[in-house]
Amino acid sequence: MKKSFDRFxxxxxxxxxxxxxxxxxxxxLWQVGVGLFNVPRFILPAPTQILAAMNQWSxxxxxxxxxxxxxxxxxxxxxxxxxxxxxxxxxxxRLAHLCLYPLLVGFxxxxxxxxxxxxxxxxxxxxxxxxxxxxxxxxxxxAVNVAVGLETVEAExxxxxxxxxxxxxxxxxxxxxxxxxxxxxxxxxxxxxxxxVGSVISETVASNQGLGYLIVSASSSFDVPLAFAxxxxxxxxxxxxxxxxxxxxxYVLSWRQ
Amino acid sequence: xxxxxxxxMLESQRVVQSGLSSPAVSGKPVLELxxxxxQYPTKGSPITIIRDVSFSVAHxxxxxxxxxxxxxxxxxxxxxxxxxxxxxxTLYFQLQPIAGPLxxxxxxxxxxxxxxxxxxxxxxxxxxxxxxxxKRTFKQNLAQHEKSALExxxxxxxxxxxxxxxxxxxxxxRQRASLCRALIHQPELLLLDEPFxxxxxxxxxxxxxxxxxxxxxxxxxxxxxxxDLREAVFLxxxxxxxxxxxxxxxxxxxxxxxxxxxxxxxLTDEFHxxxxxxxxxxxxxx
Numbered sequence: 001m002k003k004s005f006d007r008f009x010x011x012x013x014x015x016x017x018x019x020x021x022x023x024x025x026x027x028x029l030w031q032v033g034v035g036l037f038n039v040p041r042f043i044l045p046a047p048t049q050i051l052a053a054m055n056q057w058s059x060x061x062x063x064x065x066x067x068x069x070x071x072x073x074x075x076x077x078x079x080x081x082x083x084x085x086x087x088x089x090x091x092x093x094r095l096a097h098l099c100l101y102p103l104l105v106g107f108x109x110x111x112x113x114x115x116x117x118x119x120x121x122x123x124x125x126x127x128x129x130x131x132x133x134x135x136x137x138x139x140x141x142x143a144v145n146v147a148v149g150l151e152t153v154e155a156e157x158x159x160x161x162x163x164x165x166x167x168x169x170x171x172x173x174x175x176x177x178x179x180x181x182x183x184x185x186x187x188x189x190x191x192x193x194x195x196x197v198g199s200v201i202s203e204t205v206a207s208n209q210g211l212g213y214l215i216v217s218a219s220s221s222f223d224v225p226l227a228f229a230x231x232x233x234x235x236x237x238x239x240x241x242x243x244x245x246x247x248x249x250x251y252v253l254s255w256r257q
Numbered sequence: 258x259x260x261x262x263x264x265x266m267l268e269s270q271r272v273v274q275s276g277l278s279s280p281a282v283s284g285k286p287v288l289e290l291x292x293x294x295x296q297y298p299t300k301g302s303p304i305t306i307i308r309d310v311s312f313s314v315a316h317x318x319x320x321x322x323x324x325x326x327x328x329x330x331x332x333x334x335x336x337x338x339x340x341x342x343x344x345x346x347t348l349y350f351q352l353q354p355i356a357g358p359l360x361x362x363x364x365x366x367x368x369x370x371x372x373x374x375x376x377x378x379x380x381x382x383x384x385x386x387x388x389x390x391x392k393r394t395f396k397q398n399l400a401q402h403e404k405s406a407l408e409x410x411x412x413x414x415x416x417x418x419x420x421x422x423x424x425x426x427x428x429x430x431r432q433r434a435s436l437c438r439a440l441i442h443q444p445e446l447l448l449l450d451e452p453f454x455x456x457x458x459x460x461x462x463x464x465x466x467x468x469x470x471x472x473x474x475x476x477x478x479x480x481x482x483x484x485d486l487r488e489a490v491f492l493x494x495x496x497x498x499x500x501x502x503x504x505x506x507x508x509x510x511x512x513x514x515x516x517x518x519x520x521x522x523x524l525t526d527e528f529h530x531x532x533x534x535x536x537x538x539x540x541x542x543x
Contacts, residue, residue: 160372163339163362174372174386
């Protein structure tokens with residue numbers, strides 16, 4: 001019995017069935033609990049009430065979702081380019097590492113939510129502060145991971161290329177970059193989530209659009225089911241993008257065991 | 258097959274304390290070491306690893322360097338490749354002082370160091386993407402390059418594995434692939450740093466035969482670092498024995514066994530005599 005269950009855990013079916021069971025079970029418990037203890041809907045709405053809100057407000061939620069998605073993807077694209085560039089520089093040059101790394105780490109410890117009011121002063125409300133906040137959150141893990149990927153190339157691997165008379169650029173493109181790919185992809189999954197966090201933080205403070213704004217305004221009018229509907233939309237987009245990058249990683253890094 | 262009998266190999270002759278004396282070889286030396294020394298910086302006074310090493314290597318000669326651990330054999334090899342230029346004395350490659358990485362060296366390390374994101378074939382093709390003049394026309398001649406890479410892989414018994422990634426190969430297969438990579442661009446100088454140390458005895462002997470075959474075919478000059486005295490005698494024209502740190506060449510030996518040498522030669526009295534002669538000098542140095 002124990003053995004056959006262990007074998008089941010290894011199957012493809014298990015990887016689909018088990019998470020589904022957990023989600024359904026959580027929702028059922030939630031629904032039953034709210035009903036049983038008579039929790040008012042402005043404290044914790046039941047899943048069915050959230051579903052109803054999603055249905056009722058679907059055009060609004062969709063519009064705000066698109067706003068959030070736009071700023072998130074824009075920021076993520078910028079973070080990808082900026083992070084890879086900065087990470088490559090820090091990872092390839094000892095000088096750049098010494099000069100820039102402490103600054104980078106120091107800057108990263110600042111809570112980005114504290115920057116949003118300043119960004120609003122400089123850039124007004126809406127898309128720009130959201131993109132900047134999301135960028136600032138997302139680019140750090142990318143830069144650090146690319147730098148680590150480059151710095152951990154084995155000296156022997158470098159020697160293989162050097163003994164062939166390869167230039168620094170050839171060593172970078174043929175060994176450094178491929179070696180840091182697994183590190184890059186690990187960071188992308190974190191960075192895309194961070195980008196969402198950044199967009200939503202900025203929208204709650206400095207915007208009149210986006211899911212962050214929707215959730216804050218719904219909560220302030222005690223429309224908690226709508227706020228939850230916004231959260232669900234956020235969660236769905238996050239999971240979708242995470243899945244996309246996980247699949248891309250599997251494809252690009254197919255050489256791995 | 259131009260190798261056989263190129264060198265004037267007299268009787269196995271010994272040159273004890275051959276700090277300066279170079280072996281009797283014909284023609285201009287491909288590689289020459291003059292008073293090479295190496296210090297390793299520490300917090301206190303620097304440690305001298307190599308005191309004074311001089312010898313020269315003739316065209317198409319197969320040279321082995323043996324010696325105790327930590328005597329600077331690997332460092333010496335890196336100097337020959339131009340990877341380490343922070344040393345005393347001078348090394349010459351084709352009469353030019355070595356000041357930086359040489360352009361066309363084939364190098365195989367103790368670890369195979371294959372690039373894990375490349376298939377076996379792509380790993381073997383790597384030098385052709387980097388080394389002049391191949392790199393200029395790499396894309397145009399790809400089909401031809403692939404053909405010669407596949408031939409090379411076949412000679413080491415790796416046919417059918419060209420699409421495999423390094424993790425799918427066994428240790429011996431990886432090592433063989435790394436030898437192919439060291440040879441694909443037909444380097445003039447082949448530098449081998451204990452390439453077979455991690456292999457089991459049977460695989461290792463197969464690799465000796467294979468290496469001898471490839472070396473006879475390409476006619477390159479080869480330097481092999483090894484701990485295995487049988488390996489050194491089987492493969493070499495000349496063996497240099499380095500002493501313990503601070504090291505110098507304490508003994509050199511010409512191996513005058515006919516080529517190509519079959520594995521059975523390891524069972525002959527002459528072979529045993531040569532091995533024990535080298536061994537005695539390694540013992541004496543402690």
